[in-house]
Amino acid sequence: MxxxxxxxxxxxxxxxxxxxxLGICPxxxxxxxxxxxxxxxxxxxxxxxxxATVSWLLxxxxxxxxxxxxxxxPSFILVIASLVQFVEMVIKKVSQPIYRALGIFLxxxxxNCAILGLALLISMRxxxxxxxxxxxxxxxxGFIFALMIMAGIREELELTDVPKPFRGAPITLITAGLLALxxxxxxxxx
Amino acid sequence: xxxxxxxxxxxxxxxxxxxxxxxQALGLCPTLAVTVSAIxxxxxxxxxxxxxxxxSLxxxxxxxxxxxxxxxxxxxxxxxxxxxxxDLVMKAKFPxxxxxxxxxxxxxxxxxxxxxxxxxxxxxxxxxxxxxxALGNGAGFLIVLFIMGSIRELFGSRTxxxxxxxxxxxxxxxxxxxxxxxxxxxxxLMGFKNAYTERVKRKEREDIVKNYRAVSKLESTNQxx
Numbered sequence: 001m002x003x004x005x006x007x008x009x010x011x012x013x014x015x016x017x018x019x020x021x022l023g024i025c026p027x028x029x030x031x032x033x034x035x036x037x038x039x040x041x042x043x044x045x046x047x048x049x050x051x052a053t054v055s056w057l058l059x060x061x062x063x064x065x066x067x068x069x070x071x072x073x074p075s076f077i078l079v080i081a082s083l084v085q086f087v088e089m090v091i092k093k094v095s096q097p098i099y100r101a102l103g104i105f106l107x108x109x110x111x112n113c114a115i116l117g118l119a120l121l122i123s124m125r126x127x128x129x130x131x132x133x134x135x136x137x138x139x140x141x142g143f144i145f146a147l148m149i150m151a152g153i154r155e156e157l158e159l160t161d162v163p164k165p166f167r168g169a170p171i172t173l174i175t176a177g178l179l180a181l182x183x184x185x186x187x188x189x190x
Numbered sequence: 191x192x193x194x195x196x197x198x199x200x201x202x203x204x205x206x207x208x209x210x211x212x213x214q215a216l217g218l219c220p221t222l223a224v225t226v227s228a229i230x231x232x233x234x235x236x237x238x239x240x241x242x243x244x245x246s247l248x249x250x251x252x253x254x255x256x257x258x259x260x261x262x263x264x265x266x267x268x269x270x271x272x273x274x275x276x277d278l279v280m281k282a283k284f285p286x287x288x289x290x291x292x293x294x295x296x297x298x299x300x301x302x303x304x305x306x307x308x309x310x311x312x313x314x315x316x317x318x319x320x321x322x323x324a325l326g327n328g329a330g331f332l333i334v335l336f337i338m339g340s341i342r343e344l345f346g347s348r349t350x351x352x353x354x355x356x357x358x359x360x361x362x363x364x365x366x367x368x369x370x371x372x373x374x375x376x377x378x379l380m381g382f383k384n385a386y387t388e389r390v391k392r393k394e395r396e397d398i399v400k401n402y403r404a405v406s407k408l409e410s411t412n413q414x415x
Contacts, residue, residue: 020223024222025219072274073273124293169215173374177372178370184370
């Protein structure tokens with residue numbers, strides 16, 4: 001039950017993009033088409049779960065026992081960067097179609113603050129191993145949700161007559177604001 | 191004399207011409223997240239400027255020693271070092287502020303603004319120029335965060351920097367301090383900035399055309415004489 005609440009809270013109620021403001025760059029940048037939004041979301045979720053696992057192990061097995069918590073930031077970012085590189089190589093070797101679909105998004109993920117933010121939030125909230133995995137999964141699914149809804153709206157937005165100064169990033173941000181307002185409706189759920 | 195002027199230009203361009211938030215849409219996450227009040231915005235911008243300044247300086251000094259294949263990784267390590275310093279100093283000296291900013295101080299590492307300046311400017315220019323470029327971009331970031339924080343604080347809790355501005359009869363707009371308000375405020379701010387820039391540019395164009403017409407008229411009358 002506890003795990004389900006963590007999962008739902010991360011995916012819907014406290015959506016990473018719309019209420020924690022993590023991962024805004026890809027949210028604004030890649031949410032043009034539904035198909036690429038989905039690929040990006042999938043790649044991000046995959047890396048999120050993987051990096052949450054590895055960084056939890058790193059933090060609780062190495063940094064805490066040796067009193068090295070101050071190395072948290074550099075070690076997490078290095079782990080994430082090398083993990084992304086590794087995942088890219090594995091995917092390239094294993095499956096060409098998946099690589100073509102996700103490949104271009106992988107380098108972008110390193111500087112996605114949602115990944116590092118997730119790892120930091122896990123160590124801040126002192127989640128257990130299982131809890132962190134569910135948290136990462138929920139955050140990833142929530143990211144896919146937000147990205148795909150936004151992409152759907154933006155595909156329609158292309159056809160509308162937006163005042164010229166507001167085209168591009170400004171109208172996207174305002175739309176995201178309205179979306180965040182809608183997601184607040186879930187706040188009473190948990 | 192000439193050199194000083196270029197340094198000044200490096201500084202000024204970060205505030206308006208290539209403003210990190212308004213023009214390049216870099217560093218949006220902290221801009222949206224921490225600007226619940228003006229003071230939070232200022233603290234965040236100062237921490238970011240600190241990191242930006244020292245990492246730009248460092249990267250510019252050792253730019254010729256870094257092989258280009260591993261440059262991104264080395265930049266990230268340098269940035270992470272200064273972020274750790276900023277984070278620990280803030281935790282020790284301003285625990286309340288550190289708590290209010292939450293994970294966003296450590297997240298300066300992945301702020302694309304810093305990596306962007308490192309890649310686009312500091313890795314190609316001498317340390318002095320890089321320092322001024324970093325200061326200018328930091329100042330631009332500070333201004334945007336302060337404006338965002340002030341607007342949201344003013345309408346969300348009737349104050350700016352803790353001073354009461356609006357009367358008590360004004361009902362605070364809760365939406366402004368919620369996430370939705372952040373998105374909408376920044377969207378409107380960017381839109382108005384674009385509209386203003388557009389107007390200034392159009393005016394300049396019209397002035398040029400007007401001058402040109404006046405000159406050609408003068409020339410034709412001269413020829414007539």
